[in-house]
Amino acid sequence: MPATPRPHRRRRTTRLLAAAAGLTTAGALAAALPASASADDHRGGHRPSRYQDVQLLSFNDLHGNLEPPAGSSGRVTELQPDGTTKTIDAGGVEYLATHLREAREGHPYSITAAGGDMVGASPLISGLFHDEPTIEALNKLGLDVTSVGNHEFDEGAKELGRLQNGGCHPTDGCYTDEEFEGADFPYLAANVLDERTGRPVLKPYWVWQKKDVKVGFIGVTLEDTPGVVSAEGVKGLTFEDEVETINKYAKVLQRQGVKSIVALVHEGGAPASQSYNYDCDAPGAGDGISGPIVGIAENVTPQVDALVTGHTHAAYVCTVDDPAGNPRMVTSASSFGRLYTDTTLTYDRFTGDIARTSVASANHVVTRTVAKAPDMTELIGRWNTLAAPVGNRPVGYISADVPSTGTESPMGDLIADAQLAYGKELDPETDLALMNPGGVRAGLTYAAKGGEGDGVVTYAEGFTVQPFSNTVNLQDFTGSDLVKVLQEQVSGANAASPRILQPSSGLTYTLDLTKTGADRIVVDSIRLNGAAIDPAATYRVATNSFLAGGGDGFTTLGTGTNDLVGTDDLAALAQYLTANSSPASPIAPPAANRITIVR
Known part of the structure; x- marks a missing residue:
């Protein structure tokens, strides 16, 4: 301490x-107060x-x-x-x-x-x-x-x-x-x-x-x-x-x-x-x-x-x-x-x-129409100089903005896809990845800082998206556990304010917001690569270390077995962008259509 x-x-x-x-x-x-209380002033003996x-x-x-x-x-x-x-x-x-x-x-x-x-x-x-x-x-x-x-x-x-x-x-x-x-x-x-x-x-x-x-x-x-x-x-x-x-x-x-x-x-x-x-x-x-x-x-x-x-x-x-x-x-x-x-x-x-x-x-x-404080400009310049060798390094390319807003966001899906790809490198048996929405701190912007469009994703931009230095963890869960995880998005600690996990490619289901509690997850709709979830089967799931510890009310994610701890989540995202994009072939934002929402 x-x-x-x-x-x-x-x-x-x-x-x-x-x-x-x-x-x-x-x-x-209130009745005794003057219209404007005066400042304390001891000058002149007052x-x-x-x-x-x-x-x-x-x-x-x-x-x-x-x-x-x-x-x-x-x-x-x-x-x-x-x-x-x-x-x-x-x-x-x-x-x-x-x-x-x-x-x-x-x-x-x-x-x-x-x-x-x-x-x-x-x-x-x-x-x-x-x-x-x-x-x-x-x-x-x-x-x-x-x-x-x-x-x-x-x-x-x-x-x-x-x-x-x-x-x-x-x-x-x-x-x-x-x-x-x-x-x-x-x-x-x-x-x-x-x-x-x-x-x-x-x-x-x-x-x-x-x-x-x-x-x-x-x-x-x-x-x-x-x-x-x-x-x-x-x-x-x-x-x-x-x-x-x-x-x-x-x-x-x-x-x-x-x-x-x-x-x-x-x-x-x-x-x-x-x-x-x-x-x-x-x-x-x-x-x-x-x-x-x-x-x-x-x-x-x-x-x-x-x-x-x-x-x-x-x-x-x-x-x-x-x-x-x-x-x-x-x-x-x-x-x-x-x-x-x-x-x-x-x-x-x-x-x-x-x-x-x-x-x-x-x-x-805090408008930007006032003069900049010179001491803050100096501070930012000094620390940016130290950060530049790391922050300016390109890690990938995007064809358009990758927003982080919405129940299911393109940025959340992209991170989940990156963690699934990394998980498969650690263990080819990895089946899916889940990303907590609160860990997606920003989206990726196509335009460079100066305003011109370039599509370059720098390490600094990736850091803004995922700044927590969580690790990518692999755990085993039964199909029944996986259903519980999805239900915990809208029940228990998350009943009043749902936290919708961002799913990797291949995981689809229906979220019915006309219902209440766990029933909002339509269990019969859950599919992994087109196949229904088998309650008795074992699934290898990639999450970050925060979720693997049961964070955000996902207690079931804290009970996984056969743990394997990998690199930090930002490194996994950067690695995925580097492997799957180039100036000539930038990566497109995911369509964010893995969850079907009924309102």
Whole structure:
């Protein structure tokens, strides 16, 4: 487990505390509030006003996207006054830095916080260097605090501790002449415990203070992190209930005198609209947000004044009633640095609490029309220079875009085909491959980065698609087990939110969405190379190591026999593209017609 973090280096004058506390009240203070709370100003002997606006800037799920993300991953949808929508290109830390710095102007009381998954599943420029470039960028952005997300555990708690505390990578060493210094901001992991000691592996909470204004932060990740991270990544850890943990540390903060509290929760929901500026609290909007975060927000103690959330990569600014029946702000800023949230928390110096009824919040687009931050341009150029010899190497050629969207996606099928081909090299008896949709992080784009069409697939582009360094594993299953695996896509842990595995060529079946639960898999329709599945026969199945460990709720995949572990999944994809494409004969996107969907 990581050692206790060393004191954080700070470049700003804000005084930081390692602990403090609070009881938060909803507050019937609206009538007493001025139209705009004035800034604290001790000059000239004036007493500070009772109310102080504190700016909270937040974002989530950056995933190491330092450069502007491509395709749909780099766009947001904006609702227009006439009810139509338009898309806006967004994201890139050069632009995020400019937007955040401009947003802070005129706000002497400003905090920047994040909702987890700052690293992990990152593009090559960050992932190749174990996300040190992203931590460096976040330091420059002025991030004050973040919760951990599930992807912070992709490489285990020890590596997360290194990102917090610094030091060279234990196997790759130092990438530059200077030793990696770690994060200037604290990662909070209140509900992530060392199973041996029962104590959080990192700080559970942190307090920001400027003069007499104090705001406490509690950070948690989703309790189901072991279900979405490889078994090796969460080895030796336990993940506690989000609500119970937040409520526990809210009491701790209260006892220490901190009454203004924000929870950073790496769990999220689904908004009723895909437009980032949809008003989910408008009359007639119905359930503006649904999903796990609603239950959390409804049960977290009223002592907490606002929830900054993430994980679902959605955009929303909603109020959800707390257990006392008072509305409380719940926000999420999409993902990949495309949005940031600007929330005003009005602090009452008499009570030390937030005047809850005055909290205002909005999401803003990280447009690419502003000037680039020069320090971020320098950072990106420096790390790209180091990555170029690896990243620019061509590994294959495509005839058109290979998208990653849809219940069954062309990119998912292409990966499954690559793993089947690799599996057959390891063992000619391999019958099929299955790929988890969450592991397909992007599609392949025909146009080169500069915009011209070329169809070249570089190693860097492949890394963006499959950044997890999972291995390709072979296991034996009975035909009966294989049917259970397909049924687990739409039942059990995946009943409410189906996870449809991407099948390799030769595996076909019907998914009937008019039915419920396991019945949505039409068993009589399952065919492998045209033949019905024999329940008693043995089938050799290729998956990645995450699925082979039972990840994403596929418990049956964790019970296979005759295991054989191969190379990493990106190498298998690159090998397949190299063997099956050339400039004169590029590979075409799979038709994504292996699953027949009935709606």
